[in-house]
Amino acid sequence: xxxxxxxxxxxxxxxxxxxxxxxxxxxxxxxxxxxxxxxxxxxxxxxxxxxxxxxxxxxxxxxxxxxxxxxxxxxxxxxxxxxxxxxxxxxxxxxxxxxxxxxxxxxxxxxxxxxxxxxxxxxxxxxxxxxxxxxxxxxxxxxxxxxxxxxxxxxxxxxxxxxxxxxxxxxxxxxxxxxxxxxxxxxxxxxxxxxxxxxxxxxxxxxxxxxxxxxxxxxxxxxxxxxxxxxxxxxxxxxxxxxxxxxxxxxxxxxxxxxxxxxxxxxxxxxxxxxxxxxxxxxxxxxxxxxxxxxxxxxxxxxxxxxxxxxxxxxxxxxxxxxxxxxxxxxxxxxxxxxxxxxxxxxxxxxxxxxxxxxxxxxxxx
Amino acid sequence: xxxxxxxxxxxxxxxxxxxxxxxxxxxxxxxxxxxxxxxxxxxxxxxxxxxxxxxxxxxxxxxxxxxxxxxxxxxxxxxxxxxxxxxxxxxxxxxxxxxxxxxxxxxxxxxxxxxxxxxxxxxxxxxxxxxxxxxxxxxxxxxxxxxxxxxxxxxxxxxxxxxxxxxxxxxxxxxxxxxxxxxxxxxxxxxxxxxxxxxxxxxxxxxxxxxxxxxxxxxxxxxxxxxxxxxxxxxxxxxxxxxxxxxxxxxxxxxxxxxxxxxxxxxxxxxxxxxxxxxxxxxxxxxxxxxxxxxxxxxxxxxxxxxxxxxxxxxxxxxxxxxxxxxxxxxxxxxxxxxxxxxxxxxxxxxxxxxxxxxxxxxxxxxxxxxxxxxxx
Numbered sequence: 001x002x003x004x005x006x007x008x009x010x011x012x013x014x015x016x017x018x019x020x021x022x023x024x025x026x027x028x029x030x031x032x033x034x035x036x037x038x039x040x041x042x043x044x045x046x047x048x049x050x051x052x053x054x055x056x057x058x059x060x061x062x063x064x065x066x067x068x069x070x071x072x073x074x075x076x077x078x079x080x081x082x083x084x085x086x087x088x089x090x091x092x093x094x095x096x097x098x099x100x101x102x103x104x105x106x107x108x109x110x111x112x113x114x115x116x117x118x119x120x121x122x123x124x125x126x127x128x129x130x131x132x133x134x135x136x137x138x139x140x141x142x143x144x145x146x147x148x149x150x151x152x153x154x155x156x157x158x159x160x161x162x163x164x165x166x167x168x169x170x171x172x173x174x175x176x177x178x179x180x181x182x183x184x185x186x187x188x189x190x191x192x193x194x195x196x197x198x199x200x201x202x203x204x205x206x207x208x209x210x211x212x213x214x215x216x217x218x219x220x221x222x223x224x225x226x227x228x229x230x231x232x233x234x235x236x237x238x239x240x241x242x243x244x245x246x247x248x249x250x251x252x253x254x255x256x257x258x259x260x261x262x263x264x265x266x267x268x269x270x271x272x273x274x275x276x277x278x279x280x281x282x283x284x285x286x287x288x289x290x291x292x293x294x295x296x297x298x299x300x301x302x303x304x305x306x307x308x309x310x311x312x313x314x315x316x317x318x319x320x321x322x323x324x325x326x327x328x329x330x331x332x333x334x335x336x337x338x339x340x341x342x343x344x345x346x347x348x349x350x351x352x353x354x355x356x357x358x359x360x361x362x363x364x365x366x
Numbered sequence: 367x368x369x370x371x372x373x374x375x376x377x378x379x380x381x382x383x384x385x386x387x388x389x390x391x392x393x394x395x396x397x398x399x400x401x402x403x404x405x406x407x408x409x410x411x412x413x414x415x416x417x418x419x420x421x422x423x424x425x426x427x428x429x430x431x432x433x434x435x436x437x438x439x440x441x442x443x444x445x446x447x448x449x450x451x452x453x454x455x456x457x458x459x460x461x462x463x464x465x466x467x468x469x470x471x472x473x474x475x476x477x478x479x480x481x482x483x484x485x486x487x488x489x490x491x492x493x494x495x496x497x498x499x500x501x502x503x504x505x506x507x508x509x510x511x512x513x514x515x516x517x518x519x520x521x522x523x524x525x526x527x528x529x530x531x532x533x534x535x536x537x538x539x540x541x542x543x544x545x546x547x548x549x550x551x552x553x554x555x556x557x558x559x560x561x562x563x564x565x566x567x568x569x570x571x572x573x574x575x576x577x578x579x580x581x582x583x584x585x586x587x588x589x590x591x592x593x594x595x596x597x598x599x600x601x602x603x604x605x606x607x608x609x610x611x612x613x614x615x616x617x618x619x620x621x622x623x624x625x626x627x628x629x630x631x632x633x634x635x636x637x638x639x640x641x642x643x644x645x646x647x648x649x650x651x652x653x654x655x656x657x658x659x660x661x662x663x664x665x666x667x668x669x670x671x672x673x674x675x676x677x678x679x680x681x682x683x684x685x686x687x688x689x690x691x692x693x694x695x696x697x698x699x700x701x702x703x704x705x706x707x708x709x710x711x712x713x714x715x716x717x718x719x720x721x722x723x724x725x726x727x728x729x730x731x732x733x734x735x736x737x738x739x740x741x742x743x
Contacts, residue, residue, distance in 0.1 A: 024444070031398035034424050041427055045434040052444045055422040057401055059408050067412050076419035077391065077453035081446045 229330025315361025684730025
């Protein structure tokens, strides 16, 4: 048990974050996963880093229900200093209740989000300048297992398999997988346009001049996708998302979208229609696609209602409504970034510049 | 289920000990095992319109650091921790262990090195505290480990802790502690007029000079529970001998049956039934380690027994304690040392204290209450 945890910690510290001697390493996560936090601390020490522990208790519900607006929008010195001073930031998500904030009014949540915007921008800026490396991971809790409709033990097995930690040398496996993803990205970078065809889906997305980037297990762990930002006006047709679309604990089922010149012109859902419409209307950019990506991790096969895992399911494609990644060349700006996943593992085809390149969840010749 | 006593204790610390004002930034330091109490403190600080945040540190980190860390890693002081210390207005330290002896078998030299590096932050904290920029209160969350040290069940121990803090029953703990403040201030005032104390008890006849030193009440602002009056005695005057009935604990080590003989303020003979070597090592730590830095009366009569924890033991109503080593500068103390080791002497069954020749204390009680008098439960 602890041997597995230790290997996970070593891969996160050594491979994902690439901790080097002298690095100030902030380890952040809830005390639910104290054993993992301890292993990360020890792994950072072994790598010669200077670990700084930020173990958290889940008090946001208390803050947002009992605190004043001023208190809810306050940013602690700890949060500010972590973002300002860390060389490496390892964040573990492990909620004890994924719906704990469901009863909080959206305005209160938005208040907190706005207050933390500066922090978010600062860490992205430091990351872009190469001053800060961050990695986000999720560790199984009973709550997450419940969302995934699994036992905790099953969910742990799922995580270790998806993280390529179930057998062999995990770092060697991640290096080989990264190589494969780079080939896919390179192939897609030679194309201009994709057409995705599946049940109730026929969508064309143009991305000429944009960059496909392989996601190799550095900033997300586990990982396994290639992603880009399509042209803001280059999306046409319709798509039906096979998996429920989950955003901040709220679930919308069977989303169908129709696009014209990049913009959503029709949106329907079997459940949660109102929330879907609200989100699309958040701002101008929320109507457009900020991200197009292929999930390539074949060790992740099950839908678990955690986007960190779900968007990497091998044989899926996902779109995000809202903000685009500037590193891909995307220019769409929005407060929203909502990933929606379409399973292509059976009865699907993808054409690149008119040529069939992908069928039933697999690239044909990459 | 919420333990109402924890809520009352949290409110007491926020409202009385810290007197937290709206808009102030308060950090709550606690290990994960104390989470229920940390959350209550967080809630109480929110209710006071302050800005609380939690600093939770897994208990195993020092053990891991000692096991895996290089000298450089042991010496490292996080710039994040330094910056935080400059920005907070108050800190609550929740002392709490799941195992009070987890570090008993670590390499003492490396442990010493780690303690020395953590002193840098502690020093800065004391600086900010003594200049009044930083509020601080140390308290305890009861666990099985502390109950075990106290030789009680957890249920009994919880009752003991909450009684000592005066929050076991619903009521007005703030009013209680305000009256304690008044009483102890009056007591400190009258003791400040004394030139010499003579403490007489089993195996004990000790003269301590206190002329010109001021006495201070420990009234629940820096510790909860609290309840003592203390000063730093004259450095070269202590004469005679003293026997400590309770085991003396320091850094997780225990020395039993300590007897000390003083001449001209210095320890000239030291014996112990158990742990004598450690006692000798501590006494020879530096020049100041063999002189007294503190003499104090324990006056919290809701603490009625020894529980192997200095936070409580030094406040046992009816005891006297002295500390070997560093003294309090603000009270006129001049003794400097790396040591400050509190040793508790039980005077409840048999014991007298004379101030300038006049009997002022017998069997654990001052003979006259200072004004205004306060009844203890």
